[in-house]
Amino acid sequence: MPILAVVWLALNPTENIWPHLVSTVLPTYLFNTVALMLGVAIGTLFIGVSSAWFVTHYQFPGRRMLCWALLLPFAVPAYVIAHVYTDLLEFAGPVQSLLRDVFGWTRANDYYFPSIRSLGGAIVMLVLVLYPYVYLLSRAAFLEQSASILEAAQALGLSRTERLFRIALPMARPAIAVGLAMALMETLNDFGTVDYFAVRTLTAGLYDVWLGMGNLGGGAQIASLILLFVLCLVGLEKFSRRAQSHVQGGNNRFRTLERVQLTGFRATLATTLCLLPVILGFIIPAIVLVRYSIIHFEDSWNADFLTIAWNSISLSSIAALVAVLVGLLLSYSKRLMNSTVLRAAVQVSSLGYAIPGAVLAIGVMIPFSRFDNALDALMREYFNVSTGLLLSGSMGILVFAYTVRFLAVAHGGIDASMKKISPHMDDAARSLGHSSLGILGRIHLPLMRSGLLTAVLVVFVDGMKELPATLVLRPFNFDTLATQVYQFASDELIGESALFSLLIVLVGLLPVILLSATIDRSRDVYR
Amino acid sequence: MRSSPRVKSLLQASLALSVVASAWISTPAIAADEVNVYSYRQPFLIKPMFDQFTKETGIKVNTVFAKKGLVERLQNEGKNSPADLIFTVDVGNLSGAVQSGVTQGVESDTLNRNIPSEFRDTDGHWFGLTNRARIIVTSKERIAEGEVTRYEDLAKPEFAGRICTRSGKHVYMNALISSMIAHHGEADAKAWLTGVKDNLARTPQGNDRAQVKAISEGECDIAIINSYYMGAMQTDEEQFAWADSVNIIFPNQGDRGTHMNIAGMSMTASAPNKDNALKLMEFLSSDLAQAMYAEQNHEYPVNKAVPASGLVRSWGEFNHDPLPLSDVVKHRVTASKLVDEVGYDG
Numbered sequence: 001m002p003i004l005a006v007v008w009l010a011l012n013p014t015e016n017i018w019p020h021l022v023s024t025v026l027p028t029y030l031f032n033t034v035a036l037m038l039g040v041a042i043g044t045l046f047i048g049v050s051s052a053w054f055v056t057h058y059q060f061p062g063r064r065m066l067c068w069a070l071l072l073p074f075a076v077p078a079y080v081i082a083h084v085y086t087d088l089l090e091f092a093g094p095v096q097s098l099l100r101d102v103f104g105w106t107r108a109n110d111y112y113f114p115s116i117r118s119l120g121g122a123i124v125m126l127v128l129v130l131y132p133y134v135y136l137l138s139r140a141a142f143l144e145q146s147a148s149i150l151e152a153a154q155a156l157g158l159s160r161t162e163r164l165f166r167i168a169l170p171m172a173r174p175a176i177a178v179g180l181a182m183a184l185m186e187t188l189n190d191f192g193t194v195d196y197f198a199v200r201t202l203t204a205g206l207y208d209v210w211l212g213m214g215n216l217g218g219g220a221q222i223a224s225l226i227l228l229f230v231l232c233l234v235g236l237e238k239f240s241r242r243a244q245s246h247v248q249g250g251n252n253r254f255r256t257l258e259r260v261q262l263t264g265f266r267a268t269l270a271t272t273l274c275l276l277p278v279i280l281g282f283i284i285p286a287i288v289l290v291r292y293s294i295i296h297f298e299d300s301w302n303a304d305f306l307t308i309a310w311n312s313i314s315l316s317s318i319a320a321l322v323a324v325l326v327g328l329l330l331s332y333s334k335r336l337m338n339s340t341v342l343r344a345a346v347q348v349s350s351l352g353y354a355i356p357g358a359v360l361a362i363g364v365m366i367p368f369s370r371f372d373n374a375l376d377a378l379m380r381e382y383f384n385v386s387t388g389l390l391l392s393g394s395m396g397i398l399v400f401a402y403t404v405r406f407l408a409v410a411h412g413g414i415d416a417s418m419k420k421i422s423p424h425m426d427d428a429a430r431s432l433g434h435s436s437l438g439i440l441g442r443i444h445l446p447l448m449r450s451g452l453l454t455a456v457l458v459v460f461v462d463g464m465k466e467l468p469a470t471l472v473l474r475p476f477n478f479d480t481l482a483t484q485v486y487q488f489a490s491d492e493l494i495g496e497s498a499l500f501s502l503l504i505v506l507v508g509l510l511p512v513i514l515l516s517a518t519i520d521r522s523r524d525v526y527r
Numbered sequence: 528m529r530s531s532p533r534v535k536s537l538l539q540a541s542l543a544l545s546v547v548a549s550a551w552i553s554t555p556a557i558a559a560d561e562v563n564v565y566s567y568r569q570p571f572l573i574k575p576m577f578d579q580f581t582k583e584t585g586i587k588v589n590t591v592f593a594k595k596g597l598v599e600r601l602q603n604e605g606k607n608s609p610a611d612l613i614f615t616v617d618v619g620n621l622s623g624a625v626q627s628g629v630t631q632g633v634e635s636d637t638l639n640r641n642i643p644s645e646f647r648d649t650d651g652h653w654f655g656l657t658n659r660a661r662i663i664v665t666s667k668e669r670i671a672e673g674e675v676t677r678y679e680d681l682a683k684p685e686f687a688g689r690i691c692t693r694s695g696k697h698v699y700m701n702a703l704i705s706s707m708i709a710h711h712g713e714a715d716a717k718a719w720l721t722g723v724k725d726n727l728a729r730t731p732q733g734n735d736r737a738q739v740k741a742i743s744e745g746e747c748d749i750a751i752i753n754s755y756y757m758g759a760m761q762t763d764e765e766q767f768a769w770a771d772s773v774n775i776i777f778p779n780q781g782d783r784g785t786h787m788n789i790a791g792m793s794m795t796a797s798a799p800n801k802d803n804a805l806k807l808m809e810f811l812s813s814d815l816a817q818a819m820y821a822e823q824n825h826e827y828p829v830n831k832a833v834p835a836s837g838l839v840r841s842w843g844e845f846n847h848d849p850l851p852l853s854d855v856v857k858h859r860v861t862a863s864k865l866v867d868e869v870g871y872d873g
Binding site: 025028092106115117198200207208210211216358362365368369370376471472476478483 | 570596732
């Protein structure tokens with residue numbers, strides 16, 4: 001519904017913006033957007049898939065810890081990491097100061113140092129916080145892969161590398177594609193980082209047309225263009241694997257995987273490779289944030305902290321549950337009735353993730369306030385009471401917005417796991433007299449456990465970080481950790497905002513670790 | 528058939544969820560002694576004044592802060608909107624809200640007395656609360672006194688590679704470019720903007736504070752910023768050195784005067800707590816609140832009876848550009864398009 005509302009907005013611009021855009025900045029917007037997405041795609045795929053493969057199939061020092069540590073950067077909002085690295089790497093930052101001291105340079109013109117505030121910088125920042133999507137989903141996929149298939153491959157004489165590229169990767173492809181799609185959609189809707197780094201992407205252009213030129217319709221047209229972009233990407237991916245279908249037999253599926261013990265140089269290499277993204281994406285930002293938090297503790301601490309943290313946690317967890325339930329419903333109904341209309345509807349409903357949050361918020365607002373005002377008018381007419389705005393400006397609208405926004409995440413993860421369950425199992429269960437709900441509960445849910453948990457976890461952490469929609473839609477005097485960060489960060493007072501950034505990271509951390517442990521165990525339970 | 532424990536727990540979870548949700552999902556009723564504010568300004572900038580207001584009148588001030596979309600929220604909420612007041616910076620934003628039909632005119636002798644006519648809408652749809660100058664700052668080391676005195680100077684070729692500004696799309700830059708259009712016409716303003724663009728040391732980025740920092744680090748020599756950023760930096764331990772590296776120039780003192788912009792407020796068309804809202808508006812224009820604004824945020828009070836803070840006064844007296852802001856704001860969209868046309872933001 002909100003997505004249709006955005007399209008509806010796009011049909012009502014105040015002025016045709018395209019001639020102006022095409023003749024001036026559109027080529028730049030497009031170039032930057034495509035380059036950003038390509039960079040993020042390559043980066044997240046490389047880091048995400050390789051680390052997932054290593055921790056699943058090899059044994060090396062620190063592997064157990066890295067399993068969950070690799071998820072940590074996920075808890076760091078992109079706009080926070082962008083601020084942190086700018087502080088570290090800009091001219092006055094400690095890195096360049098040290099270089100100047102060592103080499104005796106004094107001015108910026110004396111030496112070359114890559115500018116962090118650039119397209120390249122934005123790519124690196126986004127890769128560092130978005131690769132966990134790919135990691136998470138590909139790891140879940142690798143874990144769900146049947147050991148016997150890999151053993152069969154081994155028996156047929158395939159080397160480890162061959163097994164990765166010819167068996168494991170193609171089989172994990174739906175899951176990896178979902179992870180990648182999420183990373184890319186988040187890249188598309190990101191505004192904080194690209195704005196801070198002065199990279200003009202389509203999203204930046206959207207906000208400019210809306211706010212700078214006062215043309216919300218024109219902005220919505222750009223949003224629709226972005227949607228089209230996503231639809232093409234998703235379609236392309238689906239098309240390219242149209243002939244494939246990966247289901248796995250139920251037998252022996254959960255036999256323990258034998259991990260290959262790595263030693264010496266190779267072990268060090270594996271550890272380093274997996275440790276690097278954690279250090280860059282989490283440990284360094286965390287240290288900087290802790291330092292700032294201590295310095296600015298008195299400016300930023302306030303007594304409402306518990307309420308604010310509770311707001312964040314409750315909102316995110318409810319949204320996570322709702323989104324996963326809805327996602328499950330969508331996936332399962334798609335499985336039961338394989339109609340084109342339904343598939344298209346499901347596809348559209350999961351596009352919310354690619355729309356910049358503030359625009360989606362307006363899309364959410366339109367149907368809700370229409371409903372509220374219509375109900376109010378009705379009640380006034382017949383009962384002479386005013387119901388006012390029942391849902392708009394309530395927590396309900398926020399939960400709804402989060403669900404719309406993160407449905408892609410929930411649904412994608414669930415769908416990827418569900419697709420791997422052989423339809424023969426459904427047939428068998430049905431022939432034994434089970435209802436569709438019974439099959440879902442007794443067969444699918446247990447088999448999809450890690451996929452489901454992953455979905456809950458991802459939506460929860462995303463909810464903790466959600467900012468633009470929360471800002472616009474929230475009730476009076478309602479703050480989340482993210483809005484607290486924003487009130488300072490929006491004025492580039494990164495020091496004052498550090499405490500709350502740190503809290504987002506810390507609160508996001510606990511479920512990350514807990515759930516990661518559960519996902520890990522999901523294999524062992526059925527041994 | 529034994530239902531699976533997983534289904535059971537799922538059902539339990541959703542039951543618990545719906546109980547919690549129904550208690551918590553609908554809009555809380557708004558009590559009588561309140562006033563509701565949609566604010567585009569950061570809460571920490573205005574909260575002290577609100578607290579003082581609550582202390583004096585017992586009226587509670589509820590706020591929602593966001594940088595985008597609040598006017599759209601008002602439009603959608605329509606006549607049932609709980610909001611009474613909108614707070615925002617920049618005259619363009621204020622008049623944008625008026626144009627979208629979400630405000631109402633306010634008649635108040637107190638407001639008209641406290642706020643000079645150039646800082647309020649003729650129909651009372653918006654009122655300025657504070658005033659800020661768009662100043663030029665130049666490196667103490669690298670720019671001689673008198674070398675830069677007007678906005679027009681920034682387009683001179685001798686400053687190639689020496690100017691830093693924030694994005695040309697930002698409202699403060701937009702208002703300045705609009706005022707250039709208002710004074711010189713679109714063609715000349717475009718030529719000027721092209722000149723400034725050719726002089727940029729780097730792609731426009733960061734906020735105004737970041738430009739001063741860039742001067743102190745030697746990345747550029749000249750920047751355009753809002754006046755209160757100087758105050759903020761001069762009173763900050765870490766940032767004092769940045770502020771100390773530059774001279775403040777109030778541009779165009781020999782001719783039309785320095786370009787000014789305002790932060791202000793409007794009453795919403797649907798305001799349910801109209802009386803309280805008016806009280807808050809009047810309070811914010813009063814001597815006490817204006818002095819608090821002046822002291823805390825280093826802005827110029829609109830109320831003529833209230834002096835600027837000591838620090839701000841130390842920067843010196845200067846003449847304002849007398850062109851009414853309502854004339855400046857007319858060129859807002861043209862200014863935004865000029866920025867695209869000359870490729871100002873790179």
